[in-house]
Amino acid sequence: MKRILLLLFSLISILIPLAMKSQPVNNSQYQIIAAMPQKLQWLPFGEIKPTGWIREQMQKDLDGFVGHLDELVPDLMADSIYGKDRLTKLVKAKNVGNIGIEMDPQYLWWNSETQSNWRDGYIRNSILLDDKNHLNKNEKYVAWLLSTQDPDGYIGVYSKDLRYNFPDENGELWAKTTALRGLLAWYEYTGRQEIMVAIQKTVADVMRNYPVNACHPFKSDKPFAGGLTHGLMFTDILDRLYQFTGDKSYLDYALFLYKDFSENILREDGQYSKIMDTGYRLKEHGVHTYEHLRSLTAAWFASGKPALKKALDIYLRRIDQCATPSGGPIGDEWVGGRIADATATGYEYCSIHELLDGYCNLxxxxxxxxxxxxxELLFFNAAQGARHPEKSAIAYCKTDNSWQMTGAKNGEPNEDGKQTRFKYSPAHQDVAVCCVPNAGRITPYYIKAMWTKDDEGLVATLHGPSEVETTIKNTKVRILAETSYPLGFTIDYRVMVNQPAAFVLKIRKPDWAKKISANFDYTEKEGFLIINRTWQSATDLHLEFxxxxxxxEDQQKAKYFTYGSLVFAKPIESREIVTKTFPVEPFRDFAYLPMKKIDYLYSDEKKPVIKFDAEAGKNQFWKRISMKTTLLNEKTEKPEPVTLYPVGATILRQVTFMMKEDDDKKIK
Ligand SMILES: [Zn+2]
Incomplete structure (x- = not known):
């Protein structure tokens, strides 16, 4: 009987691909016209340094969850998954740190993501803060990772009996992607050639075992294959290698990966045919949906195909529908065909980071x-608002309107207590240690995109306190940008050169800055201020937005308040509950319950005014700015004066306010 069944299954497995093959596939969208030039170039990592409040926050993170995650989840970090504990056919279970009792083999790559995403953030924080102690630790890690490389170039999590040969779910490309990102940062920082050689050898090994246009790395017997499709992010590595080497075979390979990903049966939103299906709604695992934006971008740039540009535009519009006022994209954890709702749709920290990196890349x-x-919307709002404003802990999932943080979303029924994402933790080991590592990556990734180069000179692409030191046309250039942006709106640049040099400095003008003043001459083009001059030793530029x-109005027709790039919220007074104490001080998990639950409605009785108070926010940066206005108390039906703060200053909060007539229509 078993044999007959087996025969039947093998027949089906032969026939299904045949049937699929017999359908003519029009895939001209992947034919290469010509790779498109990338408008701006990244600076080597480490040339842009944080100053001011960003540096202070990073120091807190390095002293907190970024610098101590290995002590908070020691069992996950001790697994030498890239080294002596590589996965073999004999490994059937591994401690990957979630609360599930049954262990599905598909999860066995998880520790590679936890370790490598954490390392990537940890390495980048150590470099940007130039912290000798942490740099030493990372130096040792890099040496160890390089020592795991096999003579054929393999760096990864599988022994020879498993690698490059899977019927479905696997972490082959994903484990490499996460590890190589950290190695790339270390290479950019140290300039050590042997690291670049090791990275290129790893990629060459992939390209040899998964030959371009001649195999199907994304073929999967099961349509849901989370590790496999995370692996599409190998395009990040290929894109960066192309930028260093100019070797177009890396781009061709990125295009091939996106094509193969698109042509297999997978539960993913980013597949080309789904994007072009006009009735399709984003519904799959959010973090994949948002990270795949970068692979689609890579495919478009690799091919120069207008069809892929069209797909990208559609995809971006769909993602916009998922964004709440703070920018937080639906991802708690499935998108589920929903449209963003400030109370009902939550976002995972991983999704915030991946989408932010997708926009930086674009x-x-x-x-x-x-x-x-x-x-800037994502970094200054969603990302700040999902961090604990004082303690070293983050929310795995958060909503814009946050009525309570006790595990389940805004107090939804949680009888079995399994939903624990909506709380603050420095680890979140009871769900998965994915979001905390990504919360350590997001700030360095923002910083790497603050300054870029183009053919004419230097571009201030994102704003905030920073310092950049680079070379433009053989001249050493150093620029300090002094500002408390996004709380303050003046930026004082000091441009220093070691010899007189002619180059163009461009400064991005945020869309909300309808008026600006400056003490320098500039022209304006496509949203950039252009300063074209010969720079002498030191020049001070003063700019004010x-x-x-x-x-x-959000997508649910509720009102919310913005000022510059900040979204404001009415804080809700809360009671703190410590739900877990770690053996390492001072780390804790925290839950929050509201003291009083009052829903406020929009009122236009009084015009809101902005107040700055440096003293009030002495220990809390985000409290230095506030907005005074009037809102309608739903219980008393009377207008009340209220003070709103940036979402980054809040724990429990209300961001959106319905109009009374709309609220009355709600089913209660
Ligand atoms: Zn996560």
């Missing part, structure tokens, strides 16, 4: 100003 490749606004309070 900003670099297209040079389009609008992507800078998207990055003039924001206005704008009352916006």
């Amino acid at each position: 900003l670099q490749k297209t040079g389009e100003n609008r992507f800078g606004d998207k990055v 003039h924001p206005e309070i704008v009352i916006m």
Whole structure:
């Protein structure tokens, strides 16, 4: 009987691919016209350094969850998954740190993601803060990772009996992607050639075992294969290698990966045919949906095909529908065909990071100003608002309107207590240690995109306190940008050169800055201020953006308040509950319950005003700015004066406010 069944299964498995093959596939969208030039170039990692509040926050992170995650989840970090504990056919279970009792083999690559995403953030924080102790630790790690490389170039998590040969779910490309990102950062920082050689050898091994256009790395017997499709992000590595070497075979390979990903049966939103299906709604695992934006971008730039550009535009519009006022994209954890809702749709920290990096990547490749606004919205709002404002802990999942943080979303029923994502933790080991590592990556990734180069000179692409030191046309250039942006709106640049040099400095003008003032001459083009001059030893430039309070409407027709790139919230007074104490001080998990639950409605009785108070926010940067306005208390039906703060200053909060007549229509 078993034999007959087996025969039947093998027949089906032969017939299905045949049936699929017999359908004519029009895949001209993948034919290469010509690789497109990338408008802006990244600076080597480490040339841009944080200053001011960003540096202070990073130092807190390095002293907190970024610098100590290995002590908080020692069992996950001790697994030598790239080394002596590589996965073999004999390994059937591994401690990967979630609460599930049954262990599905598909999860066995998980520790590679946990370790390598954490390392990538940890390496980048150590470099940017120039912290000798942490740099030493990372130096040792890099040496160890390089020592795991086999003579054929293999760096990864599988023994010879498993590698490059899977019927479905696997972490082959994903484990490499996460590890190589950290190695790339270390190479860019140290300039050590043997690291570049090791990275190229790893990639060559992949390209030899998964030959371009002659195999199907994304073929999977099961349509849901999370590790496999995370592996599409190998395009990140290929893109960066192309930028260093100019070798177009890396781009061709990125295009091949996107094509093969698109042509297999997989539960993913980013596949070409789904994007072109006009009735399709984003519904799959959010973090994949947002990270795959970069692979689609890579495919477009590799081919120069207008069809892929069209797909990208559709995909971007779909993602916009998923964004709440703070920019947080639906991902709690499935998108589920929903449209963003400030109370009902949550976002995972991983999704915030991946989408931010997708927009940074588009900003670099297209040079389009609008992507800078998207990055700043996410970084200054969703990303800050999902961190604990004082303690070293982050929310795995968060909503814009946050009524309670006790595990389940806004107090939804949680009888079995399994939903623990909506709380603050420095690890979140009870779900998965994915979001904390990504919360350590997001700030260095923002910083790497603050300054870029183009053919004419240097570009201030994202704003905030920073310092950049680079070479333009053989001249050493150092620029300090002093500002408390996004709380303050003046930026004082000091441009220093070691010899007189003619180059162009461009400064991105945020879309909300309808008025600006400056003490220098400039022209304006496509949302950039252009300063073309011969620079002498040191030049001071003073720039001021003039924001206005704008009352916006979200996709649910509720009102919310913005000023510059900040979204404001009414804080809800809360009670703190410590739900876990770690053996390492001072780390804790925290839950929050509201003291009083009052829903506020929009009222236009009084015009909101902005207040700055450096003293009030002495220990809390985000509290230095506030907005005074009036809102309607739903219980008393009377207007009340209220003070709103940037979402980054809050734990429990209300961001969006319904109009009374819309609220009355709600089913209660
Ligand atoms: Zn996550």
